[in-house]
Amino acid sequence: MQVFLQTFIGGMSLGAIYALVAMGFSLVYRTMGLVNFAHGSVVMIGAYIASTFYLSVKLPFALAMAVAIGVTGLIGIIIERVLRPLENKDFDLMLIGTIGFGIVLEALAIIIWGATGRAVPSPVPAAPIDLGGLRIRTYDLVVLAIAAAATALLVYFLQRTKRGAAMQAVAMDHQAATAVGIHVGRSNAMAFMIGAGLAALAGGLVGPLLYVSPAMGGLLGIKGFAGAILGGFGSIPGAILGGLGIGVIDSFAAGQFQGYSELVTFLIFTVIIMIRPTGIFGERTVNRA
Amino acid sequence: MLGRVRRPLAAGLLALGVLFVAACSPPGEEQTGGGGENTGPIKIAIANAQSGQLSSLGAWELKGAKLAIDEWNAKGGINGRQIEIGVFDSQGDPTVGTNVARKIASEGFVAMLGTAESAVTIAMAPILQQAQIPNITSGQSPGLIAVKSPFLFLNGPTSLTYDETLAKHVVDQKGLKTIALITNNGSYGKGEHDSFTKALATRGVTPVADQVVTTDQKDFSAALTNIRQKNPQLIFVGAEEVQSGLIVKQARDLGIKAPFAGAAPQGTPVFLDTAGAANVEGTIVSTPYLSNEVDDASKTFAAAYKTATGEEAEMHGAKAYDGAQILLTALKNSNAAKGKELADAIRAVKHKGLLGDFAYDDTGVGIFATSIGTITSGKLVPAAG
Missing domain, CATH: 3.40.50.2300 (Response regulator)
Known part of the structure; x- marks a missing residue:
């Protein structure tokens, strides 16, 4: 039982990160119908900027995160701006464009920070909480709390604000949205910006848990993407559930199947997707591709 | 993908x-x-x-x-x-x-x-x-x-030399018998796993836990909780620098107090930084290059x-x-x-x-010895005894 619960806790912690990554994927997808393959690299850039301002500039961790979110948000806007001429013209080229941005960002990180990577000490120095032999890292609780707050904010933005509603409208029918005076390009840029900000949030938070290196985006990107698909691509609650799900499945597969855990995780993922091709919250708001 | x-x-x-x-x-x-x-x-x-x-x-x-x-x-x-x-x-x-x-x-x-x-x-x-x-x-x-x-x-x-020297130190000299293994399934980790298990077997020691992780794995809760239940005196890590560091960090977070042991990667600054200096204190390292101050x-x-x-x-x-x-x-x-x-x-x-x-011999190996060091106050120093 102890192993079971401890495994679950371990899975939740990384799951929260995957959930944030998944939300970024989903947000861009629901608005533009586009899979942003540069998303994993944006996570990595976010992690680097957060750790640089935290370690080198010695800003408080929260402030370093804010800077990271700001800078990557800008990167998101740039990506969207460069790709905008292709919107509704050549979808495949747009996809490849995001892959290209991923490569560029990774190369940039190597040029700026070197290929070696860095370790980030935990900003929450408190010892883990001991609950009858179960150990819960205080930092994990912080990560979960921030992820929950980010989700709540995003949902509030999408459902209660005018701009959010405009983005929803673009997601449903971009021509109709244009007809009622919504600026589709601006809405897309917003989606990219928020998506990139979420990526930075995930990257900044995962730094102290893992190790910041130019290659870290690959794995987080894949797991986050899988989380988004699992939950129902385009759905925000789905991204949360899918991300946490992937984290927990991963953790248990690691306990049971050891060296074959990765294989088992994606086998389970495949089976779920075969049974429910649209994911857990399978409403496909977008189908523009 | x-x-x-x-x-x-x-x-x-x-x-x-x-x-x-x-x-x-x-x-x-x-x-x-x-x-x-x-x-x-x-x-x-x-x-x-x-x-x-x-x-x-x-x-x-x-x-x-x-x-x-x-x-x-x-x-x-x-x-x-x-x-x-x-x-x-x-x-x-x-x-x-x-x-x-x-x-x-x-x-x-x-x-x-x-x-x-x-x-x-x-x-x-x-x-x-x-x-x-x-x-x-x-x-x-x-x-x-x-x-x-x-x-x-x-x-x-080769790993055989690293791990034979290590086993000699921890089993023969320090008398540790309850040893847990956590290794990855990559080429390096597999080599470490096999070499160390072999070195233990010749001494009649069977590991109390033998956990294998993937090279990409980041969360080791399950493996480490299993190891914790066995309460080993020593945990052998066979993984590259960053992953070894993460394993040690998470082990300490889970309340595992036993020292770690391993080969070359555990003696590097990346391992130390990733795990945190306090967490790696007492790690036993088998390495052919102990420090920059060994000789002229x-x-x-x-x-x-x-x-x-x-x-x-x-x-x-x-x-x-x-x-x-x-x-x-x-x-x-x-x-x-x-x-x-x-x-x-x-x-x-x-x-x-x-x-x-x-x-060099015919197999292409030119050196057959390593030394044992322990990490003390964030530095790798020759082990006593």
């Missing part, structure tokens, strides 16, 4: 850059052996992970090898010929490695230094053997010997390394430095030979290096 697509592309770009640099060198190499009749620079390839998760290894290796080569060049090269380096990025990926091997073979390099990843070196070995290009690798997996290439040499001991040679090396790179020297740089010295000595002794002649010359080199006294 994304990463897989992206990396080869990035590699292509990088390789192109390297190619361009390499292409600027004068041509005029032929594959036939022998002879100092050639003029112009001698081309040596340095292949290592310059990008990807294992790039810290590649960076150290490159610095160490380059330092040796620069020293030789400053002294006038080999028989008046300068040594020219071609740097290749293997990304720590066997598939990329084979491409790099083909490139090295077709571009007239006489020898290759690297890689630091056994799996990559093993993948490259058949191509290099066919092209008769001697390769001094920094890998340490017993699998390297199983390749049986007369052109493949190691610049350090290591002090000189460390000083030169610091001047050249601005960083503190560590084991991987030292290994690569030794490997490069051996290769250059062989080139000098054979009057810049190539192919089989050069391989024979490497085998004949007796080198007093930073890691110890090299004398």
Whole structure:
């Protein structure tokens, strides 16, 4: 039982990160119908900027995160701006464009920070909480709390604000949205910006848990993407559930199947997707591709 | 999926850059052996992970090898010929490695230094053997010997030596019997797992836990909780630097107090930084290069390394430095030979290096000893007793 619960806790912690990554994927997808393959690299850039301002500039961790979110948000806007001429013209080229941005960002990180990577000490120095032999890292609780707050904010933005509603409208029918005076390009840029900000949030938070290196985006990107698909691509609650799900499945597969855990995780993922091709919250708001 | 697509592309770009640099060198190499009749620079390839998760290894290796080569060049090269380096990025990926091997073979390099990843070196070995290009690798997996290439040499001991020395220290000398294992299923981790289990078995010790993780795994809750329940006196880690660091960090978070033990990666700064200095206190490390202050040679090396790179020297740089010295000595002794002649010359080199006294046997291993150190106050110091 102890192993079971401890495994679950371990899975939740990384799951929260995957959930944030998944939300970024989903947000861009629901608005533009586009899979942003540069998303994993944006996570990595976010992690680097957060750790640089935290370690080198010695800003408080929260402030370093804010800077990271700001800078990557800008990167998101740039990506969207460069790709905008292709919107509704050549979808495949747009996809490849995001892959290209991923490569560029990774190369940039190597040029700026070197290929070696860095370790980030935990900003929450408190010892883990001991609950009858179960150990819960205080930092994990912080990560979960921030992820929950980010989700709540995003949902509030999408459902209660005018701009959010405009983005929803673009997601449903971009021509109709244009007809009622919504600026589709601006809405897309917003989606990219928020998506990139979420990526930075995930990257900044995962730094102290893992190790910041130019290659870290690959794995987080894949797991986050899988989380988004699992939950129902385009759905925000789905991204949360899918991300946490992937984290927990991963953790248990690691306990049971050891060296074959990765294989088992994606086998389970495949089976779920075969049974429910649209994911857990399978409403496909977008189908523009 | 994304990463897989992206990396080869990035590699292509990088390789192109390297190619361009390499292409600027004068041509005029032929594959036939022998002879100092050639003029112009001698081309040596340095292949290592310059990008990807294992790039810290590649960076150290490159610095160490380059330092040796620069020293030789400053002294006038080999028989008046300068040594020219071609740097290749293997990304720590066997598939990329084979491409790099083909490139090295077709571009007239006489020898290759690297890689630091056994799996990559093993993948490259058949191509290099066919092209008769001697390769001094920094890998340490017993699998390297199983390749049986007369052109493949190691610049350090194999895992068998590391783990035999470690087992001797912890079981025979310290009398620890309840030992848990956590290793990854990559080439290095697998080698460590098998070597250490074997060394324990000859002492009649069976590990109380034997957890295997994947090379990409980041969360070790399940494996570590299992280990915690067995309450071992010592935990053996067989994984690369970053992953080892994460394992130790998470183990401490889970309340595991037992010391850790392992081979080379556990003695590196990356391991220490990733895990946090307080968490690695007391880690037992089996390494052929304990510190920069062991003797005069290591002090000189460390000083030169610091001047050249601005960083503190560590084991991987030292290994690569030794490997490069051996290769250059062989080139000098054979009057810049190539192919089989050069391989024979490497085998004949007796080198007093930073890691110890090299004398190669038929398997391509030149050194058969490591020392035991413990991490004390964030520094690796020779173990007492």
